[in-house]
Amino acid sequence: MILEVCNVTKKFGGVTAIKDTSFHVKAKEIYGLIGPNGAGKTTMFNIITGNYEPTEGSIKFHGQKIDGIKPHKIVHRGIARTFQNIRLFKSMTVLENILIGFDYQASYTYFEAILRLPRFFKEEKRVRQRAFEIMQVLGIAEFADEMATSLSYGQQRKVEIARALAANPQLLLLDEPAAGMNPNETNELAELFFKIRDEFDITILLIEHDMKFVNKLCDRVMVLDYGKTIFEGDIKDAIKDEEVIKAYLGDFKHA
């Protein structure tokens, strides 16, 4: 069990964004978090990454409690994320963007950098090589020296995923990775995620709207609606579940 979310509730003032939600993600699994807009999916991500603290309940990563830990420390523990709207560093090249992910892994001190001591060169070389390896897996190595924001939308997505992978995560959180992509690109992306999972040995937790995409990719899903869990389990059962259909398409009986 890599990630356990136990009875998490999150309230913003009087609004309950997430209500008593529990789920767990197994190692090497691709787990989907789905639900209509405003269901609390991104809030869930922000709780897991430490940006919000849960009002009640707890999050366990590898059996250790991680709620209340600072966001950057959670990254060091092995959870990395991408954002719903791509957030690349716009003044940097693709390579520099990815090197940011290696920030905590390049072990040289401030003074070693200022004085350019041998460890600086050794570590920089090491992380650059690793960055190129990641870029090659994602097929963006040719853009290494281009400005990240000058790439096409699909390529920018890949850069963002590469950046998250650079942080050496065991659990990768993807917030709507297929948003704004055409069916061809979506298919390609699904293949890429399988490849990433096998190549980097990681677990993926993703938020997605595109049911076809989720169907192809995810082993298990959880469906949220207005902060409540309405379904948890196998994806094949989810698309037949009455509650889920109601949440997505509306309630026909009262229509």
Add this chain to the structure above:
Amino acid sequence: MVQDIIFTKQRLINLAIIITAIWFTWFAQNFFDEYTVRIINNVAIFIILAVSYNLINGVTGQFSLEPNGFVAIGAYVTAILLVDAEAMEYQYYIEDPYPWVLALQTNFLWALILSGVISALLALSLSFPVFRVRGDYLAIVTLGFGFIIRILAINSPEITNGSLGINDIPEYSNLYWTGGIAILTVMAILNIIYSKFGRAMKAVRDDEDAATAMGINTFKIKTLAFTTSAFFEGVGGGLLAALLTSISPDLFTFFLTFQLLIIIVLGGLGSTTGAILGTIFVMAGLEWMRFLDEPMDFMGIQTDAMPGMRMVVFSLILIVVMLFAREGLMGKKELKDLFKKKKANK
């Protein structure tokens, strides 16, 4: 790997630039007249200040108005450490100086190092309350800090000789010191920028949330940038004190910060090359334009002396530059980026 070749080539170019700068410093000190040397001294000190100010303001993107405070601290620390007890007792006639003020005495190098260290420690203590929260608090706090330092300098005559300031500071600053330290500062700042720390600083500027999500401790990075720039501003202040030989609180008003802000915005926020060019442009330009203040004979039209005319013309030039180069002379580019562009065009 291609990367390695670029690295070595870049290093050779850097070495050439450094050697040229050292040679120029030596040449200027030995062959230029006193007035020119004075201006180059000033430019060198302002390069130190502008490049380090750019680190927090341009590279890390934290709008800060601190330089005048830290330059003042550096200048006073150096002045107190350099002026000997006899000269102090003679000068301090508002109040008698404290015994420890009289006793403290070091050589120039230690005075500069201590100026930097004390500035850096103050910056470190300021950053704890300021960087805990996000937003423009840094600008307000540092603006206030500058005023507080000046008022403290005026109101503690036992240490700083109040508004009279400290005079007869030994004139240690020459081009070897100012130019040498300017070269070292630029190298240190560039080494920071082209390391994981510099990348993290730029990441904080571009998108703080994304930087945190990549495992960067943004508080630590901002504190590092702020403390580093305070260190070099303190050193710059020390050099300034030993160049001017007399300092008073009026030297360190907000105008100093304002001048540096013009320099780095003109040069291009975030570009070290830009900060250096901006300094040369502003400092040398203002000197060169002195003729505008004098009586002129312009195409047969005689004009009287117009003090302040050069500031009018200078402001016009600033407006034109900012209209046509919104991001400053260099934008966020450095010298080596310009070379890259040229090659791509060919």
